[in-house]
Amino acid sequence: MNIIFQPWPWYIAGPLIGLIVPALLLLGNKTFGISSTLRQVCAACIPANISFFNYDWKKESWNLFFVLGVIIGGFIATYFLSVPGQVSINPATAALLKQEGVKDFSGLLPQDVFSFSQLFTLRGFVFMIAGGFLVGFGTRYAGGCTSGHAIMGISSLQWPSLVATCCFMVGGFIMTWFILPYLLQL
Amino acid sequence: MKNIKFLIVGMLFGIILVKSQVISWFRIQEMFRLQAFHMYGVIGSAIVVGIVSILLIKRFQLKTIHDEPIVIPDKKFHWGNVYGGLIFGLGWAITGACPGPLFAQIGSGFSVIIITLLSAIGGTWVYGLLKEKLPH
Numbered sequence: 001m002n003i004i005f006q007p008w009p010w011y012i013a014g015p016l017i018g019l020i021v022p023a024l025l026l027l028g029n030k031t032f033g034i035s036s037t038l039r040q041v042c043a044a045c046i047p048a049n050i051s052f053f054n055y056d057w058k059k060e061s062w063n064l065f066f067v068l069g070v071i072i073g074g075f076i077a078t079y080f081l082s083v084p085g086q087v088s089i090n091p092a093t094a095a096l097l098k099q100e101g102v103k104d105f106s107g108l109l110p111q112d113v114f115s116f117s118q119l120f121t122l123r124g125f126v127f128m129i130a131g132g133f134l135v136g137f138g139t140r141y142a143g144g145c146t147s148g149h150a151i152m153g154i155s156s157l158q159w160p161s162l163v164a165t166c167c168f169m170v171g172g173f174i175m176t177w178f179i180l181p182y183l184l185q186l
Numbered sequence: 187m188k189n190i191k192f193l194i195v196g197m198l199f200g201i202i203l204v205k206s207q208v209i210s211w212f213r214i215q216e217m218f219r220l221q222a223f224h225m226y227g228v229i230g231s232a233i234v235v236g237i238v239s240i241l242l243i244k245r246f247q248l249k250t251i252h253d254e255p256i257v258i259p260d261k262k263f264h265w266g267n268v269y270g271g272l273i274f275g276l277g278w279a280i281t282g283a284c285p286g287p288l289f290a291q292i293g294s295g296f297s298v299i300i301i302t303l304l305s306a307i308g309g310t311w312v313y314g315l316l317k318e319k320l321p322h
Contacts, residue, residue, distance in 0.1 A: 004205075010227030013206030017228065018235025020199055022243060025256050027191050034285040038310040052314035065189040066196035067289045073200020074209070074293025081205065089212045090221040097215060108210040109282065109296055116298050127280055132288075132302035134277025136309025139285060141270025141320065143261065146284040149271075150229055153261055155236025160263035164271040171275015176218035180279060 005083050021155050030062055033148030034070075035139035037063045101184040113184075123186040142167070203290040211282030218279050264322040270313075 024030040041064075043057035086105055094105060104111045118124030139145040142164045144153060150168065153161020203209050206228055217225035242248070243256055250256060278284055281302055283291060288306065291299040313320075 007207050008202070008205040010206065010224050011231060013202050013208065014228040014231030015235045016202050017199065018232035018239065020195060021236040022239035023195055024192070025240075025243060025258070026248065026250055027195070028188075028252065029250050029254060029256055030192070031258060034289070035310075038285060038307050039314070041307050042311045042314060046311060048311075048315075050311075050314045052317050053311075062189050062192045065193040066199075067286075069193040069196020069198075070200035070203070070286060070289040071293035072193075073197035073202075074204050074290035075200075075295075076197065076293075077201040077204035077290075078294040081201065087207050087210045087212045089216050093212070093216045093219055093221045096219065097212075105212070108204075108207065108212070108294065109291070110211060114211070114296065114298055119298065119301060128298065128302045129305045131277050131280030132305030133309040133312075134273055135281055135283070135285065135288070135302075136277075136306030136311075137313050138270045138272070138274025138277055138309070139306075140310045140313040141266045142268075142274055143264070143266060143270065145274065145286070146229070146278075147286055149261075149267075151232050151236055154233050156240050156258045157237070158261045160261045160267050163263065164267040167268050167271025168275040168278060171272040171277075172214075172218045172279040173275075174272075175276045175279035176215065179276075183280065 004081055007088075017151065018155070021152055028062070031148070032152040033063070033144055034067065035136075035145040035148060036060070037067045038136050039140060040064055097184075100181045121186075123183065126183050126186060138171070199286065200290045200293055203287055204294055209283060209287040209290045209294065214279065214282040266320070266322045269321065 021032050024032050039053070040057050040060060043053040043055060047053040084107070087108060102110045102113065112118065113123065113127050119128060142149065144161065144164065146168065149161040149164040154165060207213050208225065208228055213225055216222035240258070248256060285306065288299055288303045292303065
């Protein structure tokens with residue numbers, strides 16, 4: 001049982017995530033992808049006569065159940081299958097982040113960046129609101145996210161997904177190396 | 187009720203995301219700073235298992251549990267793959283979460299991430315609004 005409560009290594013977690021691809025195909029021809037649920041929510045709640053949101057979202061409602069499951073799974077894993085504690089990251093990364101202004105290393109996310117009390121600061125606005133906006137805008141513009149392009153797309157050998165995945169990484173490197181240090185100082 | 191099975195698969199996905207710490211902002215920082223193999227291992231081995239699974243499905247012409255042939259729609263290249271991909275990458279490094287982990291973080295008790303998720307939904311909505319004007 002101990003092994004369940006410890007953090008899982010990549011060679012356990014990665015293959016299990018990979019198995020979601022055939023599981024969804026076999027359970028009903030569904031292609032793995034999370035960001036499309038954001039479009040689903042738009043179509044269901046705020047379609048505003050925009051043609052991109054004018055489709056029968058109910059036909060694809062399986063993915064809303066899927067993400068509801070992700071929320072429940074996150075809850076179960078955190079409250080029943082984990083011992084709370086620090087994420088044991090590379091000390092070099094921790095040292096760099098400390099230097100750049102991150103103070104809290106006690107959990108999965110730094111509370112001094114991501115919390116309600118930070119929401120109305122400039123830094124909080126950038127990390128929680130602007131960051132989220134870029135994720136939602138960019139994934140839809142790209143036609144998928146890490147699950148839809150990097151995992152599902154590359155698994156089915158689609159080269160546009162490989163291109164998109166490389167661009168995800170390039171965008172992430174640019175942000176992390178050249179912009180993020182300044183954003184953390186805000 | 188036919189959707190309950192997807193809820194269960196989603197739950198398993200959420201559990202894996204949390205247990206492997208993929209939802210941790212710190213793990214994403216490590217990845218983009220090339221200071222740990224963890225995230226590359228997770229995504230890379232997921233892709234390998236995905237490739238092999240799809241090859242097997244095709245090789246044995248497996249059908250769904252409803253006995254339908256399995257069809258995987260083709261993704262056509264458009265420049266949005268590049269521009270949108272770069273924009274998502276910028277956001278990913280800030281939030282430390284792609285869309286899947288956002289949902290899992292909320293379940294993990296980081297309720298403030300509901301705001302980030304709403305903002306991501308807003309971003310998707312603005313994309314829908316501007317779609318015709320953007321280069322693809």
